[in-house]
Amino acid sequence: MIAAICFYIFATILVGSAVMVVFSKNPVHSVLFLILAFFNAAGLFVLLGAEFVAMILVIVYVGAVAVMFLFVVMMLDINFTELRKGVQDYLPIGLLIGFILLVEMVVIVGGWSMSDGIAITITAATPPANEITNTDAIGRILYTDYIYLFQIAGLVLLVAMIGAIVLTHRKRPGVKKQNIGDQVRRRRGDAFEAIDVKPGQGIGKI
Amino acid sequence: MAELFPNLSIAYGEIFLALGAMVLLMVGVFKKDSVNLVSWLSVAFMAIALFLTIGAGAEQQYTFSNLFVADGFTRFMKILVLVAAALAVIMSREFFRLEGDNRFEFPVLLVLATVGMMIMVSANDLMSLYMGIELQSLSLYVLAAFKRDSERSTEAGLKYFVLGALSSGILLYGCSLVYGFIGSTNFSSIATALSNMGDGNAPIGAVVGLVFVLAGLAFKVSAVPFHMWTPDVYEGSQTPVTAFFAVAPKVAALALLARTLYVPFGDMSGSWTQVIMFMSIASMLLGSFAAIMQTNIKRLMAYSSIGHVGFALLGLIAGTSGGLRGLIIYMTIYLVMNVGTFVCIMSMRRKEDGMVEDIKELSGLSQNHPALALAISIFMFSLAGVPPLAGFFAKWYVIIPIVTQGHFVLATIAVLASVVGAYYYIRIVKVMYFDDQVEGFLPQKSFPMKIIVTLAAVLIIAFIVPQISTPILESATAAAQGMDPN
Numbered sequence: 304m305i306a307a308i309c310f311y312i313f314a315t316i317l318v319g320s321a322v323m324v325v326f327s328k329n330p331v332h333s334v335l336f337l338i339l340a341f342f343n344a345a346g347l348f349v350l351l352g353a354e355f356v357a358m359i360l361v362i363v364y365v366g367a368v369a370v371m372f373l374f375v376v377m378m379l380d381i382n383f384t385e386l387r388k389g390v391q392d393y394l395p396i397g398l399l400i401g402f403i404l405l406v407e408m409v410v411i412v413g414g415w416s417m418s419d420g421i422a423i424t425i426t427a428a429t430p431p432a433n434e435i436t437n438t439d440a441i442g443r444i445l446y447t448d449y450i451y452l453f454q455i456a457g458l459v460l461l462v463a464m465i466g467a468i469v470l471t472h473r474k475r476p477g478v479k480k481q482n483i484g485d486q487v488r489r490r491r492g493d494a495f496e497a498i499d500v501k502p503g504q505g506i507g508k509i
Numbered sequence: 510m511a512e513l514f515p516n517l518s519i520a521y522g523e524i525f526l527a528l529g530a531m532v533l534l535m536v537g538v539f540k541k542d543s544v545n546l547v548s549w550l551s552v553a554f555m556a557i558a559l560f561l562t563i564g565a566g567a568e569q570q571y572t573f574s575n576l577f578v579a580d581g582f583t584r585f586m587k588i589l590v591l592v593a594a595a596l597a598v599i600m601s602r603e604f605f606r607l608e609g610d611n612r613f614e615f616p617v618l619l620v621l622a623t624v625g626m627m628i629m630v631s632a633n634d635l636m637s638l639y640m641g642i643e644l645q646s647l648s649l650y651v652l653a654a655f656k657r658d659s660e661r662s663t664e665a666g667l668k669y670f671v672l673g674a675l676s677s678g679i680l681l682y683g684c685s686l687v688y689g690f691i692g693s694t695n696f697s698s699i700a701t702a703l704s705n706m707g708d709g710n711a712p713i714g715a716v717v718g719l720v721f722v723l724a725g726l727a728f729k730v731s732a733v734p735f736h737m738w739t740p741d742v743y744e745g746s747q748t749p750v751t752a753f754f755a756v757a758p759k760v761a762a763l764a765l766l767a768r769t770l771y772v773p774f775g776d777m778s779g780s781w782t783q784v785i786m787f788m789s790i791a792s793m794l795l796g797s798f799a800a801i802m803q804t805n806i807k808r809l810m811a812y813s814s815i816g817h818v819g820f821a822l823l824g825l826i827a828g829t830s831g832g833l834r835g836l837i838i839y840m841t842i843y844l845v846m847n848v849g850t851f852v853c854i855m856s857m858r859r860k861e862d863g864m865v866e867d868i869k870e871l872s873g874l875s876q877n878h879p880a881l882a883l884a885i886s887i888f889m890f891s892l893a894g895v896p897p898l899a900g901f902f903a904k905w906y907v908i909i910p911i912v913t914q915g916h917f918v919l920a921t922i923a924v925l926a927s928v929v930g931a932y933y934y935i936r937i938v939k940v941m942y943f944d945d946q947v948e949g950f951l952p953q954k955s956f957p958m959k960i961i962v963t964l965a966a967v968l969i970i971a972f973i974v975p976q977i978s979t980p981i982l983e984s985a986t987a988a989a990q991g992m993d994p995n
Contacts, residue, residue, distance in 0.1 A: 450515070451573035455628060455640040458527060459647060462621050465534070466651035469614045470666075 310350055317343035330376045338369045355438045516572040519579040522562035523627045529554035530620040537613030544613045548602040551616040555595040562587045567991055575695055578633035581991020586630045586764035589844055593757035594623040596848050601749035603955045622648035626761035635684040635694040646673050653746045665745025672738045680725025686718030699773035716780050723784055729762040733791035736815050743811035751807055752851030755814050760840050763821055778828050785825050792819025793926035800933045805866050806854055816930055817843055820907055827910035834989035835907035842903040849965030850888040856881055856953045873946030882941045884966050891969045893934035894927045899972035
């Protein structure tokens with residue numbers, strides 16, 4: 304009962320905020336609605352018993368991706384009203400495509416059945432879901448059975464980092480950087496000189 | 510249950526090279542002007558990895574919870590990959606020295622790409638297959654765009670990246686379908702499941718999944734109809750990058766394709782033979798006909814590589830150990846021919862224009878540089894498959910297995926395609942020997958480059974000598990039997 308109520312609350316807010324992502328006038332509001340949508344989707348995952356995916360959704364999507372969107376929206380000067388110009392013209396065809404997709408999904412879900420061959424297929428051993436949580440289950444295999452893939456994933460990220468630096472890092476001439484050693488080593492004599500000025504002669508050449 | 514500590518000894522080559530890449534990165538970052546040091550160190554690391562790979566032995570062993578396999582076949586293919594990569598590093602050093610580009614990341618990325626290729630060759634699971642491909646491709650995208658000030662190079666990198674990401678998506682979709690319908694991603698388990706189902710009883714979803722996986726892999730080997738990126742990327746990238754692209758990734762991806770088709774999906778050969786047959790015929794024909802119109806020698810080599818992939822795929826159609834042996838021999842000889850050709854292309858340099866890539870610049874080369882012209886002619890005749898050069902034997906050993914399997918039409922098409930292909934290869938020889946002389950190139954001063962080109966040319970001519978070819982043929986036979994195809 305409570306689960307059903309929670310489901311309808313999460314689902315309604317999710318759909319509502321997803322609509323607002325598209326329709327809100329201010330792009331910053333769009334991103335904030337997107338974050339709301341992510342939170343509600345995470346709630347739905349918790350209801351399904353997939354708490355690991357829910358946490359990942361919050362950490363990765365809300366924590367990193369949405370914040371990055373926010374930065375992009377606020378830092379880049381994109382004219383969003385210009386981007387929205389065609390909405391009226393494209394609305395009918397967009398609705399039509401959306402409707403077709405909806406019908407297709409209903410057909411797929413309605414006609415859902417397991418493959419005939421499922422009885423003879425072999426399935427990977429999964430731990431019983433009522434005994435351990437899925438975070439625990441992933442933790443048991445990620446660093447043992449799949450350590451090889453885990454390490455390769457690390458290498459892929461290393462390549463991504465090297466690639467980003469190779470393709471974008473440039474040495475700019477004339478950039479002044481703080482050198483604390485130089486600052487500390489600087490003595491009064493480096494910048495300051497006491498000159499005894501005789502009356503009527505000026506300071507002459509320094 | 511998995512053993513407490515995986516058996517690392519068969520993966521020493523990969524582990525060493527991966528750690529070596531990080532050492533190189535540190536050396537490059539903390540030591541000023543260390544690009545020469547990093548390059549030669551990376552060649553040395555590849556050589557050590559080569560010995561470690563050879564030392565791992567040829568019997569079939571699994572490790573990392575069956576994600577990784579090592580046998581005679583993977584050993585042979587890894588040797589090819591490592592040799593091609595080491596030669597690419599040496600060529601790139603000569604090239605960048607003349608271009609004045611001294612970024613040490615180039616050899617580091619090349620080493621990481623090589624690690625990815627070795628992982629691909631040794632993959633025994635759809636997941637390690639994907640991770641290997643991704644590690645390799647990501648490094649290659651960066652290498653393609655390495656000359657970031659050049660519009661063509663950036664375009665090549667971007668095009669490669671977008672299409673590569675698309676193909677990775679297709680591949681993953683196929684993997685998920687296979688997993689959904691068969692219940693495992695492991696090659697050995699898939700093979701067991703399919704043989705339990707019996708011949709022709711594979712679920713339709715698995716067949717669709719296999720076709721998607723094949724499409725993704727075909728993109729990586731640039732087989733028609735997934736070849737569109739090849740000419741642009743080959744032309745836009747810098748020449749040593751193109752030389753690398755043309756050999757090592759193809760060897761790795763073909764090895765992966767061979768294992769994927771023979772081991773897990775061996776029982777579904779009825780489903781994939783037609784697909785491979787179509788790709789092979791289309792690649793051979795397109796490679797031959799489209800190359801005729803090309804004026805840029807790197808574009809020409811791109812179409813030539815598409816055609817050669819078509820020939821190499823013939824070996825897979827036979828579905829026998831002999832066919833696999835043909836593929837191995839083909840890739841070995843292809844490596845030698847291509848490396849030699851690209852060293853020659855890199856010698857096309859003038860003082861004021863820098864690198865030139867137009868075929869008409871070769872006009873009358875025989876009078877300016879008789880040795881270079883002779884070397885290019887040898888490579889071109891060999892690529893065309895003119896006996897008694899090595900290229901002829903490469904084609905011979907892939908066509909014989911399909912003839913014994915009764916695919917006469919296919920063999921005829923292959924021979925006809927190679928006749929058409931001969932036209933554009935030999936046209937280059939004609940341009941060099943019979944056209945008017947134009948301004949010569951700067952003389953090739955680099956000693957390593959001269960050694961590579963001489964060695965490649967000598968190997969191609971000497972392949973007919975039994976003392977040279979027998980060891981290669983025998984180790985190819987052993988390698989093909991090492992995978993133990995059905």
